[in-house]
Amino acid sequence: MGRFRTLPQSFYRRPAELVARDLLGRYLVRDLDGSRLVLRIVETEAYLGAEDRASHAWGGRRTRRTSALFRDGGFAYVYLIYGMYHCLNAVTGDEEDGAAVLIRAGEALEGAALMKTHRSLIREPRPGDLAGGPGKLCQALAIDGGLNRTPLFEGSLRVTTGREVADSGVSIGPRVGIDYAGEAAAWPLRFCELGNREVSRPRP
DNA sequence: CGGAAGATCCACT
DNA sequence: GTGGATCTTCCGA
Known part of the structure; x- marks a missing residue:
């Protein structure tokens, strides 16, 4: 893994849709006590901020829960x-933008x-069981509110950095689970x- | 202040 | 396909 370099904060200080596209194929690395977990990111969603009804920052909403969204990119x-x-x-853009990218799925490396x-899996995982969804991904990497x-x-x-994806290998579509969001859906x-x-x- | 819905997942039918 | 788990936030009374 020595040839892979941590992406700098400047990577995130761009529009969310660019960062979301660029995160595909990158490696999400989690260091725990004495062990390292690595997932290759294969699915993301961009949330644009105040003008995006699906975003937690819609209309500039700012609560204790969402305050992290309003930091500058990279957190x-x-x-x-x-x-x-x-x-x-991953928060994107600049302070007060309220934009971010949801990391939805990864493959274990x-x-x-x-x-x-x-994940407390009993059976041998089938494709998508380990980190094929935002909740599963966080469980797999032991990510909670402490982070x-x-x-x-x-x-x-x-x-x-990782094994990136060419444009011909990218599928782009509407986001999952936000039918309430009007045009933004x-x-x-x-x-x-x-x-x-x-x-x-749903698989594209 | 109560009820409902949510960027989800799992067990069960 | 349906319902339950369980917490934050929003909205109407």
Whole structure:
């Protein structure tokens, strides 16, 4: 893994849709006590901020939960959903933008056995079981609210260069689970690696 | 202040 | 395909 370099904060200080596209194929590295977990990112979604009805920052909403969204790019926004699961975002752009990229799915490159333990899987995982969804991905990497507001360009959770995806291998479509968002529900802000078995449902 | 819905997942039918 | 788990936030009374 020595040839992979941690992406600098400047990587994130761009529009969310560019960062979302550019995160495909990058490696999400999680250092725990004595072990390292690595997921290759295969699915992301961009959330644009105040003008995006699907975003937690819609209309400039700012609560205790969403305050991390309004930092400058490069930090993690981790929130609890349905009272049960966590979702990992990379904040993008500049301070006050409220924009971010949701990391929705990855394929395990290192530490799959430990990820399986974190996921409490009984059976041998089928494609998509280990980290094929935002909640599963956080469980697999032991990500919870303790990592909210932490940097992704240094520290125990970070993103590195990886095996990137050519434009011909990218599928772009509407985001998942935001039917309530009016016109924004149709915006093409979900990015997947075409044909990858770890991409979550609905598969493009 | 109560109810509902949510960037989800799992077990069960 | 359906419903339950369980917490934050929003909205109407």
